[in-house]
Amino acid sequence: MARPAGIGSLLDIAIDERVGAPLFHQLYAQLRQAILSGRLRRGEKLPASRTLAQELGISRNTVLGAFEQLLSEGYLVMRGGSGTYVAGDLPDLRPEQARAESAVAPPPELARRSAILLAGQRTRVPPARSTLAPCFAPGFIDSSDFPYPLWSRLLAKSWRQPSRAIVDGGDPGGYPPLRQAIADYLRQARGIDCAPDDVLIVSGIRQAVDLTCRLLLDSGDKVWVERPGFPGIGAAIAASGGSLVHVSVDEEGLDVAEGLRRAPKARLACVAPSHQYPLGVVMSLQRRLSLLAWARAAKAWVLEDDYDSEFRYAGRPLAALRSLDGDGRVIYVGTLSKLLFPSLRIGYLVAPRALAAAFRSARAVVDDQPAMATQPALAEFFTSGHLAAHVRRMRQTYARRQQLLLQAAERHFGGKIVLSPDAAGLHLVGRLADPALRRQGDAKVAEKIAAAGVTVSPLSAYDVGEAGKRDGLMFGYAAVPDGKFQPGARAIAAALGL
Missing domain, CATH: 3.40.640.10 (Type I PLP-dependent aspartate aminotransferase-like (Major domain))
Structure with missing residues (x-):
């Protein structure tokens, strides 16, 4: 089996004996530049000196000399029994450079029609999956029972x-x-x-x-x-x-x-x-x-x-x-x-x-x-x-969860958000039956619910224009664990004062 290529191959380090600079200095300079440019990241492990020497076709002493220089300048650190790593605190990375690393790059000059694509993404209401405790955002399925x-x-x-x-x-x-x-x-x-x-x-x-x-x-x-x-x-x-x-x-x-x-x-x-x-x-x-x-x-x-x-x-x-x-x-x-x-x-x-x-x-x-x-x-x-x-199993699961959602809504919403059963699908639309909720609008109601740690989607986000927009709340139930429906509905009711 061919020997796996190591980091020397990936970084494309070029060591040339015809160049006047000593070989260890060539390696030192190229490794230093790789660290400062981010090709070698903080905390990343370097290969053993023997392995790197074999990859680059140079002596191990040459590699050790470059490593020692980088260690003395603070670019590398040794961890006993583990190896050589890029330092976490790099000496030549000034505060201005550090800020530039995390700064958001200015937007490129996009084509005019790209705004259509970007607007299409913004109008979606993707939930954070980490909030699935509970999360009623539509469009998600339960993949945990897949074989x-x-x-x-x-x-x-x-x-x-x-x-x-x-x-x-x-x-x-x-x-x-x-x-x-x-x-x-x-x-x-x-x-x-x-x-x-x-x-x-x-x-x-x-x-x-x-x-x-x-x-x-x-x-x-x-x-x-x-x-x-x-x-x-x-x-x-x-x-x-x-x-x-x-x-x-x-x-x-x-x-x-x-x-x-x-x-x-x-x-x-x-x-x-x-x-x-x-x-x-x-x-x-x-x-x-x-x-x-x-x-x-x-x-x-x-x-x-x-x-x-x-x-x-x-x-x-x-x-x-x-x-x-x-x-x-x-x-x-x-x-x-x-x-x-x-x-x-x-x-x-x-x-x-x-x-x-x-x-x-x-x-x-x-x-x-x-x-x-x-x-x-x-x-x-x-x-x-x-x-x-698999489809038969998931039909049974989702049908049960729709019933759990309906039961939780009936118990906690007091008729102010009304959900009706559906013979199909993965979500239900909750109608805002309370005049006070309707005056706020579904987007504002969804924001209040989100502040309580629960995710729902406003129906108006899927409509266009302002006149005649549909309003309501979309409750996805397919990906919600059985035990989360009652706590989720209770938190919604508390957030809205129902």
Whole structure:
């Protein structure tokens, strides 16, 4: 086995006998500069003198001479029995330099449209995971019950003697067996008739939106987006040059008639018909048919975001909009990160048959191919039945936690914040029934709750404009431990004087 390269190789130290300076001084000067520039950080361990001498092709005495000089000047320290380390208090690092180290660099000159991306991030309400005691922020799942030992075995199995297809990759659509498994799953679970070649592996909904916009939109094309809705989708569309048309969502889902009045010739509509985010409403059959009729007549496209359809706790699973599409106008997007664990970062896009080749080509240009490391294990996770078993377990967990949240709210909120059960999803929206709370506004109410150490999200953060904004509080429950619901609701009630 080849000897591992050490720090001498990493720092690219160049010792040249033809240079007039002594070798120990060359090494001293380069190590000193590496320390002062931060390439060697405070407290970092240096290799043994013998090892460094071998790497650089010089004598050990030369290395010892450089080390001794650095030790005498305070750049290095010796720790008995442990080795030689960069000192924590560096002599040439003046107070001005120390302040500069921690100062925030001035912002670069960004493109004007970058403001759209940055605003999309600011409007999100990401909770600090460390506050999960308790934390009711939406959008989080419980990954603690994922079968990690099984997952580890599947990963090891696929990489113990990997095939060339796994090592080389090369298919911009993703690992073919995984695409086949997803196609089979969607046919059985969502009533979607698609072929593996229609499936494209992506990193998540935003990459799917970005690819769709690059392929189907010209600059200035109008796009219907839900109001309120997930800010990341709107930011991705706007950053790609699309013109956002915010269409209201009511108890039947996206108001198609409003979209027709405001932008009848829009090029794309982005909807979450099975469980709208953040309101949780389901698009009615009449609205679905109207949306498809508009897309057919306008030669427009519909992007269906089916982000959490697996987590349905009552009634029959709802058919996907794509299953009603007889004209090939619907682009269907789903995610596996909310099913398994967030850092998986794998989702899928199902393209209409006529667009499948174009989507693969666009993906090859933009991103070459999706990362292959986890795809073989994920394919077996599907086909061996482990995915279905995991989803069943998590449905039971999340259904129980929704009930715990409802019980805690009923006990502590005194009817002033009203939560209603939902047949699906990972969060509930609390209506501000108390006039005093409504006058404060949901953002101010959420701030008061945060001051008490509890995280909730104001519904208005997912809306646009000022007139007619929805208000309320979003209570995520999926990632909240069972024992935290009562203390969390009690702390909210105390913070608001309920």
